[in-house]
Amino acid sequence: MASRRRFLAGLLATGLAPLPTWADAGDPSFLSAARTPGGDYVLVGLDDAGAERFRIPLPARGHAAAAHPTRPEAVAFARRPGTFAVVLDCRNGDVLAQLNCPQGRHFYGHGTFDGLGDLLFTTENDYRAGQGRIGIWDARRGYVRIGEIASHGVGPHDLRLMPDGTLVVANGGIDTHPASGREKLNIPTMRPNLTYLDIDGQVLDQLEPSHYHASIRHLSVRTDGLVGIAMQWQGEVAEAPALAATHLRGEDMRAMGDGSGLNGYVGSIAFSGEGSQLAITSPRAGVAQVFDITTGSVAQLVHEVDICGVAAWRSEMIFTSGQGAIFDLANSGPPNAMHDLTWDNHLVKIIPG
Template identity: 30%
Template sequence: MANKDLVLGGGQYLQPGQSAEEMSFVFSVLQPESDKPTLITTSFLPHAVALKPDQPTTMAVFEKKGPGACEIDLNSMSLTRTIETVPGRHFYGHGAYSSDARLLYCTESYLDDFKGVIAVRDADTHQLLGEFPTYGEEPHECQLIDDGKVMVVTNGGGRLDGDAPCVTYIDVQTEKLLDRVELTNERINTGHFALDGDGGLIVVSAPRAGLALTDNGGVSIKPAGQEMRTRTEPEEIVARMKGEALSVAIHEGSRVAAVAHPDGDMVTFWSMRDGSFIKAMDLPRPRGICLNTRDSGFYISYGSDTRLGLVDAQSLELDEDNLRINTFQSGSHVFNWIRDVERLGFDLQL
C-alpha cells in the first residue's frame, strides 16, 4: 500500500431534473487505480479535511463560509456526526487537530463582518472549549507546525479598507503572535498556503472582498530567509491569473510549487529556492492539488468532467495515459490520505 494512494475531495453535482437550489453534495474517496470513487453524501460542499492523529480514519470536514462541518469515518465510509458552531458564526473551511489528538481547532468567522477566531473544541465531544485571535481579519486556512506548538493562519483581510491580508504565526499555548507576514499586493487576499522544509512560504490569493471576481488573484513567495514578494512576472502569465489562485502544493525534493488557477485554465510552477517562475501548463479549470505517495508527482483535479491527473514532478508533464474521469472531486482541494497518514508516523502495510 506504501506506493498506492487514496485521494479525497469534496464535490457537488445536479441530478437529472434538479434545479440549482437542489444541488447534491458528496465527499469522494478515490483509489486512482480503481474505476470509480466511493461517495459519501453530505449536506454541504466539503472544502478541507483534518485527520485525527491517533485515529486517522476519522477526520473532520468543513464547509467554507457556511454552517456545515462533520466527522467522517473511512472504515465505514460514512458520515458519523455533524459539528456545530455557535450562533452568529460560520465555519471558514479549515481545521486541524492538536498533535495529542485532544483538541480540534477550526477557523470561524462572524456573519456580520470579517472578524474571525480559531475555535478550540474537544476532539471527541466537539464541545467548544474556547477560542483565540488570529491577529487578522477573515481567517481561512490553518496549519499546525513545530510539533503542534505553532498555528499558521491566513487572514484574507476583507475589503480594501480593512486590515491588510497576512499570514500569522501564533504560539498555541500562550495564544500570542509570533510573526506576521504581509503581501506586497494589497488588492489580493491570503487564501491558501504551503510551507517547505526550510520554512519557505508560498501563498495563493483571490481578489479582495468587494472587488470583481474577474480581477486578478496572485502568487506570493517568501523563500527561506528572504522577503515575501507577490510575483509580477512573467507579465503574460500574471495577466492570466483571473479570479482566485486556488490550491498549492510543494514537491520537497525539487522545491517546486504547483498552483491551480481555475479561471485562468492553467497550473503554474514556481521555484521555492528563489521564487522564480518555471512553467505554466494549460488545463481546463484546475482546482485541487496534492502529492502522490511515491513523491514523484502532483495529483491535480480539473475539468467539467472532474478529472484527476498526475503531473510528473521532474518533467512537469501530465501523464495522459492515466487519467481518471468522473471522480466527483469538483471542490477546492484534494488530499492524499495515504501520504498524510504516513506523515503522521503510521506504517501502512496493507
Template identity: 35%
Template sequence: YSIKAEANRHFYGHACYSLEGDLLYVTENNTSDFSGVIGIYDVASGYKKIGEFATQGIGPHEIVMHPDGKTLVIANGGIKTERASREELNIDSMQPSLVYLDRHEGKLIQQVYPAHNQMSVRHLTMHNDGTVIIGIQFQGERHLNVPMILTHRLGQSEFTALQMDQTNPNGWHRFHHYIASVSVDSNRNLVCATSPIGGCAAVFDLNSGELIESVDLADCAGVAVYPSSNWHNSTTDKAESPTFLVSDGQGALTQIKVNIQTRPFSVKVEKVQQPYAFDNHLNVIERK
C-alpha cells in the same frame, strides 16, 4: 463527526490538527464584529469546543500547523463578508495578513502584510523546512499585474514572490488574479498552484523561485503531491518523477509529472476522466 458552529460563529472551511492529533483548530468568523477567530476542538471528547484564539485580523481562511508543532500559521484574507448575503463589505480598506500564533496560548508571534492591501491571503501549504507558500486572490483593479504566489519563513520581515516567465511582463495575469490551491513537494522543492478562473495549473521550482511550466486545465482547483509508483519502488533515486495530482470541475484527475533529470525541468501531463465533478481542494491519503 459533524461539527456545528456555535452561536455568532461560522466556519470558513479550513482546519488543521495538532501534530499529536488531539486538537483540531478551525478558522471561524465572529459574526457580531466580523473578527477572525480560531476555534479549538478536543478530539477525545467528540470534538467539543474548548476555546478559541483571535487571529488578529478579518476573514481567516486556510490554517496549517508549522513543523515545530507549536505554531499555527493562518491566512487572514482580510475581507469582511456578510454571512447571509456573502456580500464583501470592505474591499477598499481590507487588510490581509499572514499570522503566526502560539497554539498553546494564542499569543501573536509574527504578522506579515502583503505589498498591496487587496492581495487577499487565502491558501497555504507548508514545506517541511518551515517555508510557507501562499496563494493570493487579488481584489484590486483588473489591469494590475501582482504576484500571486508568495513564500515566507517565520522571522522574515516580508514576503518573497515566485517568478513567472521573465520574458512576459504580464505573466501573473495568466491566473486572472485567483489562486485556488497550492501544494508543495518538500523532497524536491517544487510547488504547484491552480487557478480555475485562469484555467491552468503552474509548477514552480523553489530553489530558483521560477516557473517551470504552466499547464492548461479548465476549471482546475484541487492539487496534492501524488506518490507515483517509481517514487516508492526505485532503488536508486526515490521521487524520480515527482507528481502533482490536480482535480477539476469537469471530472478529470490530472497527473503533472515533473522531469527533474533534464535542464531545464519539463513536465508530462496525464489526464483520466472520472464520473464526478471535483470542487475546491484535494488531499492524498496513503494507506500503510
C-alpha cells in the same frame, strides 16, 4: 452476533483490540469534496492512482477537509459562509459528530489537527465583531468545543500546522456576513496578513503582503517550515501582482511569478513531494503555474479546464479538475483517472501519523 459485539466492546474497553487506521478505510491517499451528476454532494477518498476508495454523502456543498493523522476520520467543512462541519467515519460513512459554530459565527471551509490528532483547529468569522477566530475542538472527547483564540486578522480562510506544532493562518482581510451571502463588505479598507500563532493564541510573527488588495487565502507548508502562500486579487484584474509567495519566519515574503494569466484568482496551492517546486492553480483561468523554489521562476504551465485541486504526490504533485480528471505533471497523455464527479477546490493529502 450479540456475543461477538459484546466481546469486541470488551476488548476496546480494555485497550486490547487494535484501533482502526486509514488502512481500514481502503488506505486512501487523498480526500476531496465533489458534486455528483445528480447534484448531490459527497466526500471522496482516493488512492495514489486516483481510484475511488469511498464516497460519503455530505449535507451540502463541501470545500476542504481535515484528515485525522491516525484514525480513519475526516472533518468535512461547508463552503464559506457555512455553519456546519461533519466528522465522518471513513470506513462506513457514519457521522461521528457535527460541529456547529457558536451563534454569530461561520466557518471558512478549512481546519487542521494537531500532530497527535487530539485537537482540531477551525477558521471562523465572528461576523458581529468583524474579527477572525480559531475554534478549538477536543477530538478525544467527541469533538466538543473547548475554546477559541483570535486569528489576529479579518477573514481567516486557511490554516496549517507548522513542523514545530504552532499554527500559521491566512487572514484574507475580507469581512463577510451570512446575511449578505458571499459579498465582500470591506474591500476599500481590507488588510490581509499572514500570522503565526502558538496554540495559546500568542502571535509569534505577522506580516502583510505588499498590496492590500492581495487577499491571502491558501497555504502549504514544507517540512522545513517554508510556507507557500496563495492570494486572490481584489482590484482590477489587469493590475494583479504576483499571487504566489513563500515565507520563512523572521524573513520577508518572497513573491513568485506574476499575476498575469490567472484572472486574479488562485484556488489552491501545494509543494511538490520532494519540496523543490510549488504549484498554484487558477480554475477561472484554467491554468496551473509550477514554480522552481530556488529561482522563483515558472518552471511549467499546466493548462486544464477548471483545474483547482493540487497536492503533493510521490516526488511531484497531482491535480484535479471540475471536469472529473485526476492527473500529474509527468503524464502528457490521458488523465491518471476520470470520474463522474465535479471535484471541488481542494485535494487534501492524508498524512498518517
